[in-house]
Amino acid sequence: MTYEKVAVLGLGLIGSSLAHAMRRAGGMGHIAGYEPTAAVLERARAAGFADSLHDDLAACVEGADLVVLATPVGAFGGLARAMAPHLAPGATVSDVGSVKTAVLRDVGPHIPAGVHFVPAHPIAGTEQSGPEAGFAELFDGRWCILTPPDGADPDAVAKLGAFWERLGSKVDVMDAGHHDLVLAITSHVPHLIAYNIVGTADDLSAVTKSEVIKYSAGGFRDFTRIAASDPTMWRDVFLNNKDAVLEVLGRFSEDLSALQRAIRWGDGDALFTLFTRTRAIRRGIIDAGQDSAAPNFGRNKKDQ
Amino acid sequence: MTYEKVAVLGLGLIGSSLAHAMRRAGGMGHIAGYEPTAAVLERARAAGFADSLHDDLAACVEGADLVVLATPVGAFGGLARAMAPHLAPGATVSDVGSVKTAVLRDVGPHIPAGVHFVPAHPIAGTEQSGPEAGFAELFDGRWCILTPPDGADPDAVAKLGAFWERLGSKVDVMDAGHHDLVLAITSHVPHLIAYNIVGTADDLSAVTKSEVIKYSAGGFRDFTRIAASDPTMWRDVFLNNKDAVLEVLGRFSEDLSALQRAIRWGDGDALFTLFTRTRAIRRGIIDAGQDSAAPNFGRNKKDQ
Numbered sequence: 001m002t003y004e005k006v007a008v009l010g011l012g013l014i015g016s017s018l019a020h021a022m023r024r025a026g027g028m029g030h031i032a033g034y035e036p037t038a039a040v041l042e043r044a045r046a047a048g049f050a051d052s053l054h055d056d057l058a059a060c061v062e063g064a065d066l067v068v069l070a071t072p073v074g075a076f077g078g079l080a081r082a083m084a085p086h087l088a089p090g091a092t093v094s095d096v097g098s099v100k101t102a103v104l105r106d107v108g109p110h111i112p113a114g115v116h117f118v119p120a121h122p123i124a125g126t127e128q129s130g131p132e133a134g135f136a137e138l139f140d141g142r143w144c145i146l147t148p149p150d151g152a153d154p155d156a157v158a159k160l161g162a163f164w165e166r167l168g169s170k171v172d173v174m175d176a177g178h179h180d181l182v183l184a185i186t187s188h189v190p191h192l193i194a195y196n197i198v199g200t201a202d203d204l205s206a207v208t209k210s211e212v213i214k215y216s217a218g219g220f221r222d223f224t225r226i227a228a229s230d231p232t233m234w235r236d237v238f239l240n241n242k243d244a245v246l247e248v249l250g251r252f253s254e255d256l257s258a259l260q261r262a263i264r265w266g267d268g269d270a271l272f273t274l275f276t277r278t279r280a281i282r283r284g285i286i287d288a289g290q291d292s293a294a295p296n297f298g299r300n301k302k303d304q
Numbered sequence: 305m306t307y308e309k310v311a312v313l314g315l316g317l318i319g320s321s322l323a324h325a326m327r328r329a330g331g332m333g334h335i336a337g338y339e340p341t342a343a344v345l346e347r348a349r350a351a352g353f354a355d356s357l358h359d360d361l362a363a364c365v366e367g368a369d370l371v372v373l374a375t376p377v378g379a380f381g382g383l384a385r386a387m388a389p390h391l392a393p394g395a396t397v398s399d400v401g402s403v404k405t406a407v408l409r410d411v412g413p414h415i416p417a418g419v420h421f422v423p424a425h426p427i428a429g430t431e432q433s434g435p436e437a438g439f440a441e442l443f444d445g446r447w448c449i450l451t452p453p454d455g456a457d458p459d460a461v462a463k464l465g466a467f468w469e470r471l472g473s474k475v476d477v478m479d480a481g482h483h484d485l486v487l488a489i490t491s492h493v494p495h496l497i498a499y500n501i502v503g504t505a506d507d508l509s510a511v512t513k514s515e516v517i518k519y520s521a522g523g524f525r526d527f528t529r530i531a532a533s534d535p536t537m538w539r540d541v542f543l544n545n546k547d548a549v550l551e552v553l554g555r556f557s558e559d560l561s562a563l564q565r566a567i568r569w570g571d572g573d574a575l576f577t578l579f580t581r582t583r584a585i586r587r588g589i590i591d592a593g594q595d596s597a598a599p600n601f602g603r604n605k606k607d608q
Contacts (some may be wrong), residue, residue: 249564271539
């Protein structure tokens with residue numbers, strides 16, 4: 001029970017990793033990649049992870065029993081409209097987008113009768129992007145969340161879940177709205193905060209850019225990794241998960257004001273209590289196999 | 305030109321790493337460690353990085369030509385007062401504290417005539433703590449900032465700088481106030497933000513703790529590493545660098561409000577512009593050898 005032809009639309013970090021992971025798993029059917037920009041298509045060809053590459057959307061999705069949208073989410077609606085007439089009956093349309101309510105809204109209306117629609121989000125990535133950035137191990141041990149709309153075909157959902165498990169993922173199913181709130185806290189707001197502190201540092205004229213760089217091992221460098229993530233992808237995430245991001249951001253700012261007040265008034269106990277509580281979450285993440293237990297993420301000792 | 309006896313007061317991550325790095329360098333004189341808590345002293349003994357270990361401060365500093373304060377900075381004043389009568393003439397007193405104006409304020413007045421005082425701050429660390437956490441390579445390629453007070457003896461400053469270079473560091477000299485502002489942006493505020501977002505996540509009752517942990521690979525896990533740092537040390541940092549931290553935090557919050565507004569009003573261009581600018585800083589840090597260029601900090605592929 002696997003797919004015979006998988007069309008991957010968008011060949012960046014996630015799209016190319018998906019192809020590499022399918023190749024590693026073996027027996028996963030034909031991998032067709034779509035990318036409209038000639039230069040990027042050429043880079044994908046050089047990276048060599050697809051069985052066929054297309055700058056023509058119809059040719060890519062033709063006969064595919066799984067179509068995966070893997071561009072920035074802002075492009076999903078247009079792609080869905082354009083590919084709809086060419087989808088094979090019985091095919092499943094899915095995606096790898098970091099937001100899910102907006103995907104239901106933008107893609108759902110274009111899905112023809114007789115085609116399944118099962119949005120998905122693999123919680124995995126690096127700060128790198130482009131067709132060269134992908135690798136087969138990206139999804140190993142990470143969670144992939146499926147958010148099927150009401151009335152989705154259970155067999156289509158189960159088949160997509162089994163597909164992700166063969167790529168190394170663990171699979172969860174949840175409501176799109178809950179997904180968007182969970183990801184706002186575990187991914188979107190952390191990215192926003194990282195982008196913001198790096199911007200603030202860059203603007204602080206009393207401290208030179210070279211000082212910010214030289215002394216970044218004090219903690220700042222961790223934030224710059226996240227703040228080096230793909231700008232288009234992240235712009236689209238924030239534009240398409242506005243409500244959950246603003247809700248979590250409101251709570252973050254409230255909590256930060258309380259910390260700011262504790263510092264101003266010298267309330268060491270309040271600081272100590274928070275700083276102790278947060279250690280337990282780190283322990284939980286390591287115990288759950290979601291991060292390295294090595295100091296400094298196991299950066300090479302010479303790079304620590 | 306090295307020290308004959310180095311007294312290290314406090315045997316946590318930095319104190320123990322200092323001892324390990326001296327051993328690695330070789331020919332660095334006697335290493336005497338001080339730790340008042342019997343259980344911690346025993347752990348230091350088991351770790352085996354010192355030539356002598358003491359729960360008596362006077363015995364530890366007696367005859368030392370370099371004394372390094374390596375406890376949380378809140379304890380510096382008391383230690384300085386207690387050890388002052390036992391310091392050898394011509395000795396240098398230094399430290400490894402993350403704040404420097406407060407160290408001048410708390411330690412300076414206790415330094416006897418004929419004893420040098422050269423505060424220092426190695427910009428290096430991990431999220432781990434305790435006598436077992438230290439390792440010899442911690443300071444390799446990292447910067448150590450010296451902040452000698454006005455009128456400090458140039459030879460004493462040069463000798464301490466040469467000492468840190470032998471431990472693998474690069475050495476800079478700057479004014480304590482400037483140090484505190486630079487570190488507020490490259491270390492203190494990033495830590496505060498990390499502690500804060502982990503606290504906010506822990507409090508958000510609509511998202512369970514197990515969901516926060518499971519889906520942390522979306523970015524959140526990076527923050528939990530920093531938020532697992534030693535609570536006592538960090539409480540003392542914030543209480544002792546109040547002005548610079550509040551100044552930088554004010555700018556951070558201002559910038560975050562602007563981003564929040566851009567999200568609310570769908571200003572994708574503003575988001576894209578910031579997200580593009582921040583990538584350059586990451587590149588600068590990697591080019592300067594201050595972080596790993598590997599994706600996800602080079603976490604083992606299975607841990608990515």
